[in-house]
Amino acid sequence: MPTDVNITLTLFLMILGAAILITGGETFVRGATRIAAILRIPTLIVGLTIVSAATSAPELSVSLTGVLGKTPNPDIAVGNVVGSNIANILLILGLSAFVRPLAVSSGLTKREIPMMIAFSFLLWGIGLFSVRPGNGAGPLHRFPFGAGLFFVALLIGYNVFIVKEAQRRRNREIAGQIAEQTQTREKLPGGFTGLFVAFLFLAAGLVMLVFGSNLFVTEAKIVAAYCGVSELVISLTILAVGTSLPELVVGLVAVARGNVDIAVGNVVGSNIFNLLGILGITAAAAGGLVISNQALVYDIPIMCATSLLGGYFCITDKKLSRWEGAVLLLGYAGYLFFLANRG
Secondary structure, eight states, X not given: OOSSOOHHHHHHHHHHHHHHXXXXXXXXXXXXXXXXXXXXXXXXXXXXXXXXXXXXXHHHHHHHHHHHSSSOOHHHHHHHHHHHHHHIIIIIIHHHHHHSOEEOOHHIXXXXXXXXXXXXXXXXXXXXXXXXXXSSSOOEEEEEHHHHHHHHHHHHHHHHHHHHHHHHHIIIIIHHHHHHHHHHSOOOOOHHHHHHHHHHHHHHHHHHHHHHHHHHHHHHHHHHHHHTOXXXXXXXXXXXXXXXXXXXXXXXHHHHTTOHHHHHHHHHHHHHHIIIIIIHHHHHHHTEEEEOHHIIIIIHHHHHHHHHHHHHHHHGGGEEOHHHHHHHHHHHHHHHHHHHHHO
């Protein structure tokens, strides 16, 4: 345990980094939603693409910093994604449903939720079967460079698919919804001026996300060393919840406004983006990632089970009830208890 650490200052800087991350995520989301409003992008696309990618930007910044910083550590990248996906379903979706029962659209139950589950198990399978000899400490399980490129390609294909699918359904299913939103949406400046302001929000959000993630990761590592807790556990809890706060805020705001497509779509879309985009980009940038035995044996299987449970609750009756939300919240409390006892 380091003795020359000013823990009070470290905790303050860590909280400051988290605050900058949250503010950056909110600013980025605001810019993205303004662009969507000006260009009249359907709500479903906003929730599954723009909003989910925007609220996952902190995870991307944290993961890239974890593997490309001065002291690279793949536990930060893998643990952050896995922990964020677990928190998204158990904490964010559970809390949103507990506040207000959620109706789930048929599009999510037929396509995006099964995709989320399939991609979760795909990560687990790659980790199990992508093995190379270690340095006397047993075989190393990896998420290789090629798998990273494959996941990025899947993300591109996924986004192309849902955009084309939304366009095909536009006249059939959501033309009336778009017309209603067009009449009642907040008056925003259009044309070049409106888009320019929206892109300024995006740029400011990205700057805050990058700075905040660097500060947050640095101070989290110090706290981990000071407390004698492994960086994997820190990334699965503090980092995961901290970088998932934008999803939590967006989900609760969407629930309060009755827009459940944004609330559920943001969680599902964020989980897909975390797996395909963040892990894919991080693995490609780092030339592959080593997956720890703890993550492979415990955390990734828990993520897969969590995806199955959340997906089952959403698909049955196409709704997520308040008691199901309570079950998810209890599941997250149990997961934190398990981590605390695992050390």
